[in-house]
Amino acid sequence: VGKSTFSALLAQGLAADEAKQVALLDIDICGPSIPKMMGLEGEQVHQSGSGWSPVYVEENLGVMSVGFLLSSPDDAVIWRGPKKNGLIKQFLRDVDWGEIDYLIVDTPPGTSDEHLSIVQYLSATRIDGAVIITTPQEVSLQDVRKEINFCHKVKLPIIGVVENMSGFVCPKCKNESQIFPPTTGGAEKMCQNLNVSLLGKVPLDPQIGKSCDKGQSFLSEAPESPATSSYRNIIHRIQEYCDQHHFHEEKII
Numbered sequence: 001v002g003k004s005t006f007s008a009l010l011a012q013g014l015a016a017d018e019a020k021q022v023a024l025l026d027i028d029i030c031g032p033s034i035p036k037m038m039g040l041e042g043e044q045v046h047q048s049g050s051g052w053s054p055v056y057v058e059e060n061l062g063v064m065s066v067g068f069l070l071s072s073p074d075d076a077v078i079w080r081g082p083k084k085n086g087l088i089k090q091f092l093r094d095v096d097w098g099e100i101d102y103l104i105v106d107t108p109p110g111t112s113d114e115h116l117s118i119v120q121y122l123s124a125t126r127i128d129g130a131v132i133i134t135t136p137q138e139v140s141l142q143d144v145r146k147e148i149n150f151c152h153k154v155k156l157p158i159i160g161v162v163e164n165m166s167g168f169v170c171p172k173c174k175n176e177s178q179i180f181p182p183t184t185g186g187a188e189k190m191c192q193n194l195n196v197s198l199l200g201k202v203p204l205d206p207q208i209g210k211s212c213d214k215g216q217s218f219l220s221e222a223p224e225s226p227a228t229s230s231y232r233n234i235i236h237r238i239q240e241y242c243d244q245h246h247f248h249e250e251k252i253i
Ligand SMILES: Nc1ncnc2c1ncn2[C@@H]1O[C@H](COP(=O)(O)OP(=O)(O)OP(=O)(O)O)[C@@H](O)[C@H]1O
Pocket: 001, 002, 003, 004, 005, 006, 028, 031, 033, 107, 108, 109, 164, 165, 166, 202, 203, 204, 205, 206, 207, 208, 209, 210, 212, 227
């Protein structure tokens, strides 16, 4: 539905402020996609005296992913719960992140071991909250309701929901089509019903996939796209949320 894409763009958006140190952690152990999206495919982590060093895209943007530990991006990682949890723990304990202002965590879909582990391991640091990504159609919203329930159960604040792939404006005729029709009222109605914030809607833009596949930042590649302005507004709202909550610490996606 666009979680990894959003995490990558959020990291790039926050790192545009050179005074802030941003970390992006990919805990999708079986299907890591962050290295490719950040243009870091084939990179390896370095071991130093103080642990693993993240791979830096910019001086103030470090990335960590299981993808950096594989010899080929096509290698499958088939790991069960305990081993996955061990690796997530290592990513937090053994990676030398330095001083950071933001930690963005890209998760696999659903509410499973990885989600529980990261919330547990970070519980001492007061996580700012979760950003939940959905598309407008009911199947996706169903998953999101479960994710919201999960957050309530583990007492994880919810920063808000992003409705992705929300409409498509044809570049030729400028007509808007609903590729994923909001048959049950979309994220807007769900957010009202469940009393969570809707951070914004991002339209479909084929350029997003193209930029991500090439490891380029869509925000700077397509500054004029309506999707870019939606992303920027949402990133701004997340910054405001974190500023208000004072603890510039962790954020989970
Ligand atoms: N607004 C958008 N418009 C067009 N394409 C998009 C948009 N958002 C995401 N995509 C594309 O959709 C695909 C899936 O996105 P992404 O990998 O970010 O999803 P995900 O939620 O992380 O998936 P997974 O659950 O497999 O981790 C990618 O090819 C991405 O480029």
